[in-house]
Amino acid sequence: MDEIIRAVTKDGFIKISAISGRNIVERARQFHNLSPVASAALGRTLCATSILGDLLKEEDATVTVRINGGGPIGSVIAVSDSSGNVRGYVQNPHIDLPLKANGKLDVGSAVGTMGTLTVSRDLGLKEPYIGSTALVSGEIAEDFTYYFVESEQVGAACGLGVLVDTDLSIRCAAGFIVALLPGAPNSLIDQIESNIAQMGPVTEVLKDGSADDLVRLVLAGLEPEVLSRRQVDYRCYCSRDRILRALESIGKEALDELAESGENAEVNCQFCNKIYTFTPDEIRAISTASE
Numbered sequence: 001m002d003e004i005i006r007a008v009t010k011d012g013f014i015k016i017s018a019i020s021g022r023n024i025v026e027r028a029r030q031f032h033n034l035s036p037v038a039s040a041a042l043g044r045t046l047c048a049t050s051i052l053g054d055l056l057k058e059e060d061a062t063v064t065v066r067i068n069g070g071g072p073i074g075s076v077i078a079v080s081d082s083s084g085n086v087r088g089y090v091q092n093p094h095i096d097l098p099l100k101a102n103g104k105l106d107v108g109s110a111v112g113t114m115g116t117l118t119v120s121r122d123l124g125l126k127e128p129y130i131g132s133t134a135l136v137s138g139e140i141a142e143d144f145t146y147y148f149v150e151s152e153q154v155g156a157a158c159g160l161g162v163l164v165d166t167d168l169s170i171r172c173a174a175g176f177i178v179a180l181l182p183g184a185p186n187s188l189i190d191q192i193e194s195n196i197a198q199m200g201p202v203t204e205v206l207k208d209g210s211a212d213d214l215v216r217l218v219l220a221g222l223e224p225e226v227l228s229r230r231q232v233d234y235r236c237y238c239s240r241d242r243i244l245r246a247l248e249s250i251g252k253e254a255l256d257e258l259a260e261s262g263e264n265a266e267v268n269c270q271f272c273n274k275i276y277t278f279t280p281d282e283i284r285a286i287s288t289a290s291e
Protein backbone atom coordinates (compact mmCIF):
# COMPACT_ATOMS: atom_id res chain seq x y z
CA MET A 1 0.00 0.00 0.00
CA ASP A 2 1.23 3.50 -0.83
CA GLU A 3 1.73 5.98 1.94
CA ILE A 4 2.25 9.68 2.63
CA ILE A 5 4.15 10.69 5.74
CA ARG A 6 4.12 14.23 7.10
CA ALA A 7 6.81 15.34 9.50
CA VAL A 8 8.16 18.52 11.06
CA THR A 9 11.53 19.36 12.55
CA LYS A 10 11.72 19.84 16.30
CA ASP A 11 12.27 23.61 15.93
CA GLY A 12 9.14 23.80 13.74
CA PHE A 13 10.87 25.55 10.84
CA ILE A 14 10.71 22.77 8.28
CA LYS A 15 7.83 20.60 7.16
CA ILE A 16 8.06 17.65 4.85
CA SER A 17 5.61 15.37 3.08
CA ALA A 18 7.04 12.18 1.56
CA ILE A 19 5.21 9.62 -0.55
CA SER A 20 5.89 6.07 -1.62
CA GLY A 21 3.66 5.76 -4.67
CA ARG A 22 4.59 2.63 -6.62
CA ASN A 23 1.08 1.13 -6.67
CA ILE A 24 -0.53 4.39 -7.74
CA VAL A 25 1.83 4.77 -10.69
CA GLU A 26 1.57 1.09 -11.63
CA ARG A 27 -2.22 1.34 -11.75
CA ALA A 28 -1.96 4.48 -13.89
CA ARG A 29 0.38 2.59 -16.21
CA GLN A 30 -2.06 -0.30 -16.54
CA PHE A 31 -5.13 1.92 -17.07
CA HIS A 32 -3.45 3.99 -19.78
CA ASN A 33 -0.88 1.52 -21.16
CA LEU A 34 1.80 4.15 -20.51
CA SER A 35 5.18 4.09 -22.24
CA PRO A 36 8.17 4.34 -19.85
CA VAL A 37 8.65 8.07 -20.34
CA ALA A 38 4.90 8.65 -19.94
CA SER A 39 4.96 6.55 -16.74
CA ALA A 40 7.71 8.80 -15.43
CA ALA A 41 5.99 12.07 -16.39
CA LEU A 42 2.54 11.12 -15.12
CA GLY A 43 3.95 9.20 -12.14
CA ARG A 44 5.97 12.17 -10.88
CA THR A 45 2.94 14.42 -11.30
CA LEU A 46 0.65 11.95 -9.49
CA CYS A 47 3.08 11.74 -6.54
CA ALA A 48 3.27 15.52 -6.17
CA THR A 49 -0.49 15.96 -6.60
CA SER A 50 -1.22 13.30 -3.99
CA ILE A 51 0.99 15.20 -1.52
CA LEU A 52 -0.90 18.45 -2.28
CA GLY A 53 -4.23 16.63 -1.82
CA ASP A 54 -3.15 15.23 1.54
CA LEU A 55 -2.45 18.81 2.68
CA LEU A 56 -5.98 20.06 1.87
CA LYS A 57 -7.95 20.78 5.03
CA GLU A 58 -11.51 20.83 3.66
CA GLU A 59 -13.07 17.40 3.35
CA ASP A 60 -14.68 17.78 -0.08
CA ALA A 61 -11.85 19.79 -1.60
CA THR A 62 -9.86 18.67 -4.63
CA VAL A 63 -6.62 19.80 -6.22
CA THR A 64 -5.94 19.61 -9.94
CA VAL A 65 -2.49 19.93 -11.50
CA ARG A 66 -2.17 20.69 -15.21
CA ILE A 67 1.17 20.71 -16.98
CA ASN A 68 1.11 22.00 -20.55
CA GLY A 69 4.67 22.21 -21.83
CA GLY A 70 4.10 21.96 -25.58
CA GLY A 71 6.08 18.70 -25.78
CA PRO A 72 4.99 15.49 -27.56
CA ILE A 73 3.30 14.05 -24.47
CA GLY A 74 0.69 16.84 -24.58
CA SER A 75 -1.07 17.82 -21.37
CA VAL A 76 -0.35 16.01 -18.11
CA ILE A 77 -3.33 16.11 -15.72
CA ALA A 78 -3.62 14.86 -12.14
CA VAL A 79 -6.43 15.29 -9.61
CA SER A 80 -6.37 14.44 -5.91
CA ASP A 81 -9.09 14.32 -3.29
CA SER A 82 -8.42 15.72 0.19
CA SER A 83 -7.16 12.32 1.38
CA GLY A 84 -4.38 12.15 -1.19
CA ASN A 85 -6.18 9.63 -3.41
CA VAL A 86 -5.22 10.57 -6.90
CA ARG A 87 -6.01 9.97 -10.57
CA GLY A 88 -4.62 11.30 -13.82
CA TYR A 89 -3.83 10.96 -17.49
CA VAL A 90 -1.60 12.27 -20.25
CA GLN A 91 -2.78 13.19 -23.74
CA ASN A 92 -0.32 10.92 -25.56
CA PRO A 93 0.38 7.92 -23.32
CA HIS A 94 2.40 5.86 -25.82
CA ILE A 95 5.15 8.30 -26.80
CA ASP A 96 8.65 6.95 -26.95
CA LEU A 97 11.81 9.10 -26.83
CA PRO A 98 15.52 8.20 -26.77
CA LEU A 99 17.07 8.05 -23.29
CA LYS A 100 19.16 10.99 -22.15
CA ALA A 101 22.96 10.74 -22.31
CA ASN A 102 22.97 9.72 -18.62
CA GLY A 103 20.64 6.78 -19.36
CA LYS A 104 17.59 8.39 -17.74
CA LEU A 105 14.12 8.77 -19.25
CA ASP A 106 13.85 12.12 -21.00
CA VAL A 107 10.82 13.53 -19.18
CA GLY A 108 11.88 17.13 -19.91
CA SER A 109 11.77 16.61 -23.68
CA ALA A 110 8.48 14.68 -23.46
CA VAL A 111 6.79 17.42 -21.42
CA GLY A 112 8.51 20.42 -23.02
CA THR A 113 9.25 23.80 -21.48
CA MET A 114 7.06 26.11 -23.55
CA GLY A 115 4.20 26.42 -21.14
CA THR A 116 2.95 26.36 -17.58
CA LEU A 117 2.34 24.34 -14.47
CA THR A 118 -1.06 25.21 -13.01
CA VAL A 119 -2.38 24.21 -9.59
CA SER A 120 -6.09 24.65 -9.01
CA ARG A 121 -7.56 24.05 -5.55
CA ASP A 122 -11.32 23.64 -5.46
CA LEU A 123 -12.40 24.20 -1.88
CA GLY A 124 -16.14 24.12 -2.68
CA LEU A 125 -16.36 27.91 -2.96
CA LYS A 126 -17.60 29.79 -6.02
CA GLU A 127 -14.20 29.97 -7.63
CA PRO A 128 -11.20 27.67 -7.28
CA TYR A 129 -7.83 29.07 -6.14
CA ILE A 130 -5.56 28.97 -9.16
CA GLY A 131 -1.80 29.53 -9.32
CA SER A 132 0.37 29.13 -12.37
CA THR A 133 4.05 29.46 -13.24
CA ALA A 134 6.19 28.99 -16.33
CA LEU A 135 7.88 25.60 -16.67
CA VAL A 136 11.58 25.56 -15.87
CA SER A 137 12.76 22.22 -17.23
CA GLY A 138 9.72 20.01 -17.83
CA GLU A 139 11.31 17.52 -15.42
CA ILE A 140 8.42 18.28 -13.03
CA ALA A 141 10.18 18.32 -9.62
CA GLU A 142 12.08 21.50 -10.54
CA ASP A 143 8.89 22.92 -11.99
CA PHE A 144 7.03 22.31 -8.72
CA THR A 145 9.86 23.86 -6.70
CA TYR A 146 9.70 26.97 -8.88
CA TYR A 147 5.91 27.02 -8.56
CA PHE A 148 6.01 26.99 -4.74
CA VAL A 149 8.59 29.76 -4.57
CA GLU A 150 7.07 32.00 -7.24
CA SER A 151 3.34 31.42 -6.93
CA GLU A 152 2.91 30.53 -3.25
CA GLN A 153 5.95 32.39 -1.86
CA VAL A 154 7.07 29.33 0.07
CA GLY A 155 10.72 28.36 0.29
CA ALA A 156 10.55 24.78 -0.88
CA ALA A 157 12.37 21.90 -2.46
CA CYS A 158 10.79 19.01 -4.29
CA GLY A 159 12.13 15.63 -5.39
CA LEU A 160 10.17 13.19 -7.54
CA GLY A 161 11.13 9.97 -9.25
CA VAL A 162 9.75 6.93 -11.03
CA LEU A 163 11.85 3.87 -11.79
CA VAL A 164 10.57 1.71 -14.67
CA ASP A 165 11.62 -1.95 -14.68
CA THR A 166 12.81 -3.87 -17.76
CA ASP A 167 9.30 -5.40 -18.18
CA LEU A 168 7.95 -1.79 -18.16
CA SER A 169 6.20 -2.26 -14.80
CA ILE A 170 6.88 0.33 -12.11
CA ARG A 171 9.73 -0.70 -9.82
CA CYS A 172 9.30 2.27 -7.53
CA ALA A 173 7.85 5.77 -7.41
CA ALA A 174 8.46 8.34 -4.74
CA GLY A 175 8.57 11.99 -3.94
CA PHE A 176 8.88 14.63 -1.30
CA ILE A 177 8.05 18.28 -0.85
CA VAL A 178 9.90 20.10 1.89
CA ALA A 179 8.78 23.59 2.90
CA LEU A 180 10.59 26.17 4.99
CA LEU A 181 8.47 28.26 7.30
CA PRO A 182 9.08 32.01 7.51
CA GLY A 183 12.07 32.88 9.68
CA ALA A 184 13.98 29.67 9.04
CA PRO A 185 17.67 30.49 9.46
CA ASN A 186 19.97 30.23 6.44
CA SER A 187 22.00 27.50 8.13
CA LEU A 188 18.92 25.25 8.03
CA ILE A 189 18.43 25.93 4.34
CA ASP A 190 22.07 25.00 3.70
CA GLN A 191 21.67 21.83 5.72
CA ILE A 192 18.57 20.72 3.77
CA GLU A 193 20.29 21.45 0.47
CA SER A 194 23.30 19.43 1.48
CA ASN A 195 21.11 16.57 2.78
CA ILE A 196 19.23 16.41 -0.52
CA ALA A 197 22.45 16.46 -2.52
CA GLN A 198 23.94 13.65 -0.43
CA MET A 199 20.78 11.55 -0.61
CA GLY A 200 20.80 11.25 -4.41
CA PRO A 201 17.73 10.28 -6.48
CA VAL A 202 14.56 9.49 -4.50
CA THR A 203 14.09 6.24 -6.42
CA GLU A 204 17.46 5.02 -5.12
CA VAL A 205 16.21 5.59 -1.56
CA LEU A 206 12.87 3.87 -2.19
CA LYS A 207 14.28 0.88 -4.08
CA ASP A 208 15.05 -0.87 -0.82
CA GLY A 209 13.49 1.60 1.58
CA SER A 210 10.31 3.48 2.46
CA ALA A 211 8.92 6.99 2.73
CA ASP A 212 10.31 7.02 6.29
CA ASP A 213 13.81 6.81 4.83
CA LEU A 214 13.08 9.86 2.65
CA VAL A 215 12.03 11.86 5.73
CA ARG A 216 15.06 10.65 7.69
CA LEU A 217 17.53 11.52 4.91
CA VAL A 218 16.10 14.90 3.83
CA LEU A 219 15.87 16.04 7.46
CA ALA A 220 19.06 14.33 8.63
CA GLY A 221 20.43 16.00 11.75
CA LEU A 222 17.20 17.97 12.35
CA GLU A 223 15.26 15.57 14.57
CA PRO A 224 12.07 15.11 12.51
CA GLU A 225 8.85 14.18 14.28
CA VAL A 226 6.20 12.32 12.30
CA LEU A 227 2.85 14.16 12.37
CA SER A 228 0.72 11.83 10.28
CA ARG A 229 0.76 8.82 7.99
CA ARG A 230 -1.94 8.09 5.50
CA GLN A 231 -2.49 5.31 3.00
CA VAL A 232 -3.19 6.61 -0.48
CA ASP A 233 -4.40 4.99 -3.66
CA TYR A 234 -5.23 5.56 -7.31
CA ARG A 235 -8.92 6.34 -7.13
CA CYS A 236 -11.35 7.31 -9.88
CA TYR A 237 -14.75 8.70 -8.97
CA CYS A 238 -16.42 8.17 -12.36
CA SER A 239 -19.97 6.87 -12.53
CA ARG A 240 -22.67 6.47 -15.15
CA ASP A 241 -24.28 9.57 -13.71
CA ARG A 242 -21.16 11.71 -14.10
CA ILE A 243 -20.61 10.51 -17.67
CA LEU A 244 -24.26 11.25 -18.40
CA ARG A 245 -23.83 14.83 -17.21
CA ALA A 246 -20.74 15.17 -19.38
CA LEU A 247 -22.75 13.89 -22.34
CA GLU A 248 -25.48 16.46 -21.66
CA SER A 249 -22.88 19.20 -22.01
CA ILE A 250 -22.10 18.37 -25.67
CA GLY A 251 -25.43 19.95 -26.64
CA LYS A 252 -28.74 18.85 -28.10
CA GLU A 253 -27.64 18.96 -31.72
CA ALA A 254 -24.66 16.66 -31.20
CA LEU A 255 -26.76 14.31 -29.06
CA ASP A 256 -29.50 14.04 -31.71
CA GLU A 257 -26.89 13.31 -34.35
CA LEU A 258 -25.44 10.60 -32.13
CA ALA A 259 -28.88 9.04 -31.55
CA GLU A 260 -29.74 9.09 -35.25
CA SER A 261 -26.60 7.11 -36.11
CA GLY A 262 -28.55 4.15 -34.67
CA GLU A 263 -25.48 2.78 -32.91
CA ASN A 264 -24.59 2.55 -29.24
CA ALA A 265 -22.36 5.37 -28.05
CA GLU A 266 -19.32 4.35 -26.04
CA VAL A 267 -17.77 6.90 -23.70
CA ASN A 268 -14.43 6.22 -21.99
CA CYS A 269 -13.56 7.66 -18.60
CA GLN A 270 -10.36 9.65 -19.19
CA PHE A 271 -8.94 8.65 -15.82
CA CYS A 272 -9.56 4.89 -15.65
CA ASN A 273 -10.60 3.99 -19.21
CA LYS A 274 -13.83 2.39 -18.01
CA ILE A 275 -16.30 2.25 -20.91
CA TYR A 276 -19.88 3.44 -20.47
CA THR A 277 -22.34 2.42 -23.20
CA PHE A 278 -25.48 4.35 -24.11
CA THR A 279 -28.15 3.09 -26.54
CA PRO A 280 -29.71 5.46 -29.13
CA ASP A 281 -32.88 5.54 -26.99
CA GLU A 282 -30.87 6.56 -23.93
CA ILE A 283 -29.10 9.27 -25.93
CA ARG A 284 -32.47 10.55 -27.12
CA ALA A 285 -33.68 10.68 -23.51
CA ILE A 286 -30.58 12.70 -22.51
CA SER A 287 -31.22 15.06 -25.43
CA THR A 288 -34.85 15.55 -24.40
CA ALA A 289 -33.84 16.14 -20.78
CA SER A 290 -31.33 18.79 -21.86
CA GLU A 291 -34.02 20.90 -23.57
Ligand code: ZN
Pocket residue numbers: 236237238239269270271272273274
Ligand atom coordinates in the same frame (compact mmCIF):
# COMPACT_ATOMS: atom_id res chain seq x y z
ZN1 ZN B 1 -13.05 6.49 -14.17
